[in-house]
Amino acid sequence: MQRKSTPLTFGLIVIVGLLTVCPVVMLILGSFSQGLGSFGTFTLDKYIQSYTDPAFAEIIVNTIIFTLGSAVVATLLALFLAYLNTRTNIPFKFLFRIISIIPMMIPHILFAVSWLLLLNPSNGLINLFLKDVFNLSSSPFNIYTLPGMILVEGLLDLPIAYLILAPALASFDVSMEESSKVCGASNLRTLFMVTLPILRPAILASITLVIVRSLASFAVPSVIGMPGRIYVLATHIYRIIATGFATDYGMAAAVGMSALASSTILIYLYRYLTAEGDKYVTISSRGYRPAVIDLKKAKYPFFVIVAVLSFILIVLPVLVLLYTSMVPYSMVPSARAFSMMSLRNWTEVLGDPISILSVKNSMFLGIVGATLGVILSIFVCYAIVKVRTAASGILESLSFLSFSFPGIVIGVGFMWLFVRTPLYATIWALLIGYIATYLPYGIRPLTSAFVQIHAHLEESSKVCGAGTLYTLRRIIIPLLIPGIVSAWILMATMFVRELTLSVVLSRPGTEVLAVQVLRFAEDGLWGRLSALGIIMILISTTLVIIASLTGAKFTKIQTVGGDEPH
Amino acid sequence: MDIHISKLSKSYFSEGRRIEALFDVNLAIPANEIFTLLGPSGCGKTTLLRSIVGLEIPDEGEIRIGDEIVFSKDKGILVPPEKRGLSMVFQSYAIWPHMNVFDNVAYPLQTQKKPKEEIRDRVKKTLHFVQLGGFENRPATKLSGGQQQRVALARALVAEPKVILFDEPLSNLDAKLREETRKELREFLTKLRITAVYVTHDRIEALSLSDTVAVMKDGRIVEIGTPKKIYFDSDRSFVADFIGRANLVEGSISRVGINHTIVDTSLGPIVCRKKKDVSPGDAVVVCIRPEFIHVKEKAGGEGPNLFSGRIDSLIFVGDAYEGEIRVGDTELIVRVEPTLDVKQGDTVALSFDPNHCSILLK
Numbered sequence A: 001m002q003r004k005s006t007p008l009t010f011g012l013i014v015i016v017g018l019l020t021v022c023p024v025v026m027l028i029l030g031s032f033s034q035g036l037g038s039f040g041t042f043t044l045d046k047y048i049q050s051y052t053d054p055a056f057a058e059i060i061v062n063t064i065i066f067t068l069g070s071a072v073v074a075t076l077l078a079l080f081l082a083y084l085n086t087r088t089n090i091p092f093k094f095l096f097r098i099i100s101i102i103p104m105m106i107p108h109i110l111f112a113v114s115w116l117l118l119l120n121p122s123n124g125l126i127n128l129f130l131k132d133v134f135n136l137s138s139s140p141f142n143i144y145t146l147p148g149m150i151l152v153e154g155l156l157d158l159p160i161a162y163l164i165l166a167p168a169l170a171s172f173d174v175s176m177e178e179s180s181k182v183c184g185a186s187n188l189r190t191l192f193m194v195t196l197p198i199l200r201p202a203i204l205a206s207i208t209l210v211i212v213r214s215l216a217s218f219a220v221p222s223v224i225g226m227p228g229r230i231y232v233l234a235t236h237i238y239r240i241i242a243t244g245f246a247t248d249y250g251m252a253a254a255v256g257m258s259a260l261a262s263s264t265i266l267i268y269l270y271r272y273l274t275a276e277g278d279k280y281v282t283i284s285s286r287g288y289r290p291a292v293i294d295l296k297k298a299k300y301p302f303f304v305i306v307a308v309l310s311f312i313l314i315v316l317p318v319l320v321l322l323y324t325s326m327v328p329y330s331m332v333p334s335a336r337a338f339s340m341m342s343l344r345n346w347t348e349v350l351g352d353p354i355s356i357l358s359v360k361n362s363m364f365l366g367i368v369g370a371t372l373g374v375i376l377s378i379f380v381c382y383a384i385v386k387v388r389t390a391a392s393g394i395l396e397s398l399s400f401l402s403f404s405f406p407g408i409v410i411g412v413g414f415m416w417l418f419v420r421t422p423l424y425a426t427i428w429a430l431l432i433g434y435i436a437t438y439l440p441y442g443i444r445p446l447t448s449a450f451v452q453i454h455a456h457l458e459e460s461s462k463v464c465g466a467g468t469l470y471t472l473r474r475i476i477i478p479l480l481i482p483g484i485v486s487a488w489i490l491m492a493t494m495f496v497r498e499l500t501l502s503v504v505l506s507r508p509g510t511e512v513l514a515v516q517v518l519r520f521a522e523d524g525l526w527g528r529l530s531a532l533g534i535i536m537i538l539i540s541t542t543l544v545i546i547a548s549l550t551g552a553k554f555t556k557i558q559t560v561g562g563d564e565p566h
Numbered sequence B: 001m002d003i004h005i006s007k008l009s010k011s012y013f014s015e016g017r018r019i020e021a022l023f024d025v026n027l028a029i030p031a032n033e034i035f036t037l038l039g040p041s042g043c044g045k046t047t048l049l050r051s052i053v054g055l056e057i058p059d060e061g062e063i064r065i066g067d068e069i070v071f072s073k074d075k076g077i078l079v080p081p082e083k084r085g086l087s088m089v090f091q092s093y094a095i096w097p098h099m100n101v102f103d104n105v106a107y108p109l110q111t112q113k114k115p116k117e118e119i120r121d122r123v124k125k126t127l128h129f130v131q132l133g134g135f136e137n138r139p140a141t142k143l144s145g146g147q148q149q150r151v152a153l154a155r156a157l158v159a160e161p162k163v164i165l166f167d168e169p170l171s172n173l174d175a176k177l178r179e180e181t182r183k184e185l186r187e188f189l190t191k192l193r194i195t196a197v198y199v200t201h202d203r204i205e206a207l208s209l210s211d212t213v214a215v216m217k218d219g220r221i222v223e224i225g226t227p228k229k230i231y232f233d234s235d236r237s238f239v240a241d242f243i244g245r246a247n248l249v250e251g252s253i254s255r256v257g258i259n260h261t262i263v264d265t266s267l268g269p270i271v272c273r274k275k276k277d278v279s280p281g282d283a284v285v286v287c288i289r290p291e292f293i294h295v296k297e298k299a300g301g302e303g304p305n306l307f308s309g310r311i312d313s314l315i316f317v318g319d320a321y322e323g324e325i326r327v328g329d330t331e332l333i334v335r336v337e338p339t340l341d342v343k344q345g346d347t348v349a350l351s352f353d354p355n356h357c358s359i360l361l362k
Ligand SMILES: Nc1ncnc2c1ncn2[C@@H]1O[C@H](COP(=O)(O)OP(=O)(O)O)[C@@H](O)[C@H]1O
Pocket: B012, B013, B014, B019, B020, B021, B039, B040, B041, B042, B043, B044, B045, B046, B047, B048
């Protein structure tokens, strides 16, 4: 049985290798070339040119401050929330689940824009409001700064940090804290002397992962950083290839190499930290509950903080966009503003051929791309989990490789690749790039689905007299459906909102939603941007609902969780 | 239906090493009996069971179920599991989590394309039999461990298979439930008069459930017999030791008498039950179970096998004391009645009936 499937594993290694390694190789080769036209001629010019640029030092400093700052903001907030959720008796705990999942549904570029609409110095709604109320001559807040960028990116990366920290806190062996209290330490002292040090690996892992994410982030640096002339690596690369006089893909590749290298190192660090983490954080096998700290009277103030955070993360962006899409120009909500509301921005967007094209393209990429991506993921996961030859290990590392690649850098690599093929400037170039970059999003849920199908479930079907096909139809596929649905939802929503790869690969005719939103932002067309943004959110949500309903039709009981032998 | 296994061998390769999971196994499993494979973990029980059911392909040998050869290396026969008409209860139960109880149990009948009416009746009857009547619509994930075990049993019984195989079906239950379920299982299986092959590493399960026990070690069958024979009259020191607490004293045959055999040991000569096929000078092991050693406060009395020793330790375990008594250089474990008034350090008298001293080959 093992030997039969080796060609499958081998074939998959070739496909996944082409998808993930090819752009990296092309990026490296490209960084040593003069330009897209003269590929293969060896030169160090681009490295010298880009790394000796006096402005480059400032970009590096900005990048470090931006990524570290976002990591600290996201991790501190996540730690606070995770602690409240797992260890205290704060009411309405379902909110925490919402906070950890829903923000992923709102495209990052729209989140960034909504904050810009609130806090920009010329007509940000909060600024206008405060100026009105306190009769200020200048705006109190300016989002076009590093702290502004850090705040927004930190909020965006909060869910990732939370998803790392909450399980660590939940599986924490409380007896370690209890013994501290027995020794006479107070709650607060125990928190700082015992709890936090033991959680250190998880905290470091969260910081590392958020650094990787914010290093790859393009939405916040482009929407908030660029107007304030604050450049980080991602926007620097974008500036080299997308704006100005001469686009230079050689230089973009040379700059991209440093982002790629840092990101890869950080991911290794993250892997190391999470492997170490298992040693520290003792996960108890018994189903015990961690001791809950009674917040007493502080319960409600803490709850208000959480409620405000959820409002800021989930409701506010959508409200701001909805409001902006209806008013002719930025103004504080007032009777006058409401009387001036119209659907003008909406009719303009719906009449704009490029916007309509971007809707069509993004929907095509979302539906077709996610479907193809999930099919590939199913085969890869089957080879990794069920076939399990030595080669499956290679396949597994290959398929998670793209997780550590910043999108814009990999986009430049793909550019070097696609220019040489008829795929250049077609929608298929985007489709291939998307699948390659977001493969881990399909593989993660499907791997756990495959792992849950214990070999005994298959074997017992055979012993009951069922042939291979019957077993596939009645046992394997129904058990896989929940995994397939979540993989499809993850991929489709990522594809509908994809920005970082697309800004590099999208050409006239292959515009996509997020790129079109960015164009509106660059032109300051906030009303149309908001209308298109709402359309974007509606498309994602519709796809999610359709996928969930389809999945539910196939399996009545969604929870897969057979009793595994110990 | 009886099962005949001859010359069955199977080895695995893992991490460059070859593991002989089964080695030249010969076995005749009689029809309509509960036959148990007992052995320590890793001795090849599961591999043997999976070979019978067809989930594992042996390297060598032949398996015959009733009149049908289901596997033969020499004749090139390999019947796939779904065509063997057996059923099996897995260690993990392998209840399908996306189906309810009814669908889980109905599955074997559905694969046989039986009419709907018949399926409904038979599932109902079987669920009733395993005392899960009315559980039809319960999702499989909403069952307790004991209930899952019964669903697995119902699924195995519903198609009235020729043979039913169990792979440590009780090992995932907690101690109390395990004991209750063991009794029930015994009841179910005796009622059905079905051929059952039962795998376990738990000696109490093996002794209490089986008509015949086969003890395995390192991929081989060491000994086959009724539970009583295995417990009281085993031939092998490994078996005697594995099946229960035992004092194993090494020695050599000194004299073979008419009714008894005398063995020279470090305790002195021990009069044992007669053993055939041994001659003076043979190295053997004498097995004396702790419950057959009589402890008295004072020396005296008459008969064979009288010793005296000092109590090294005495631990109260509820219904009795568990003691260690040193006789010469040999430590013997004994069961001391709680009524006996002795304490650690006392010198006591020991005696054991020659009929409860058996001679084992090493
Ligand atoms: N798929 C396998 N690959 C490699 N070794 C195996 C495999 N299955 C079983 N073994 C080995 O074969 C031996 C017998 O295993 P098994 O039949 O499961 O023992 P038991 O059920 O008696 O505990 C063990 O040493 C085990 O490690």
